[in-house]
Amino acid sequence: xxxxxxxxxxxxxxxxxxxxxxxxxxxxxxxxxxxxxxxxxxxxxxxxxxxxxxxxxxxxxxxxxxxxxxxxxxxxxxxxxxxxxxxxxxxxxxxxxxxxxxxxxxxxxxxxxxxxxxxxxxx
Numbered sequence: 001x002x003x004x005x006x007x008x009x010x011x012x013x014x015x016x017x018x019x020x021x022x023x024x025x026x027x028x029x030x031x032x033x034x035x036x037x038x039x040x041x042x043x044x045x046x047x048x049x050x051x052x053x054x055x056x057x058x059x060x061x062x063x064x065x066x067x068x069x070x071x072x073x074x075x076x077x078x079x080x081x082x083x084x085x086x087x088x089x090x091x092x093x094x095x096x097x098x099x100x101x102x103x104x105x106x107x108x109x110x111x112x113x114x115x116x117x118x119x120x121x122x123x
Contacts, residue, residue, distance in 0.1 A: 025087060025094075025105050026057070029112050029119035038067045044112060044119055055087040057094065059103075 026046050033040040041064045049056040061081045067073050085094040085103060094103035104113040110121035 024107060025112075027121050028123040030122050031117065031119045036068070037072075038065050040065050042119070049084065055089065057085050057087055059083050059085055059096070 026048055029044040029046070031042045033042070043062045045060040045062075046057050049058050059082070061079075061083075063079045065075075065077050067075055083096050083098065085096040087094040087103075087105075092105045092107070094105070096103070101114055105111070106113070112119045112121075
C-alpha cells in the first residue's frame with residue numbers, strides 16, 4: 001500500500017514538473033531604452049501555441065517610441081509584430097522564421113537576449 005501511494009505521489013509530481021517546465025519561458029518580458037532623444041518601451045509576450053504543440057510558442061512584440069522634445073512628439077510611434085518560434089530546452093535557444101533573430105533564454109536570470117538586447121521577465 002505504501003509503495004502504491006508513493007508511486008501515485010511521484011506520478012502527480014512528475015506531471016506538474018513537466019507542465020511547469022513547458023511554461024517556464026512563457027510570460028511577459030520588457031526592456032526600456034532611453035537616450036537624449038527618445039524613450040523606447042519594448043515588450044515581448046511568449047505563450048504556448050497549444051497544449052499539444054511541443055515547445056512551439058507565439059511571440060508578440062510591442063514597441064512604443066516616445067520622443068522627449070515636444071516638437072518631435074508627432075513622430076511618436078507604436079508597433080506590434082507577431083511571430084512563432086520553436087524552443088530547444090537543451091540549448092536554451094528559440095528559433096523563428098526570421099533567420100537574423102535568435103532568442104536566447106537564461107532561466108536563472110529570467111531574461112531573453114535577442115542580438116545582444118536583454119529583456120527581463122516581469123510576469
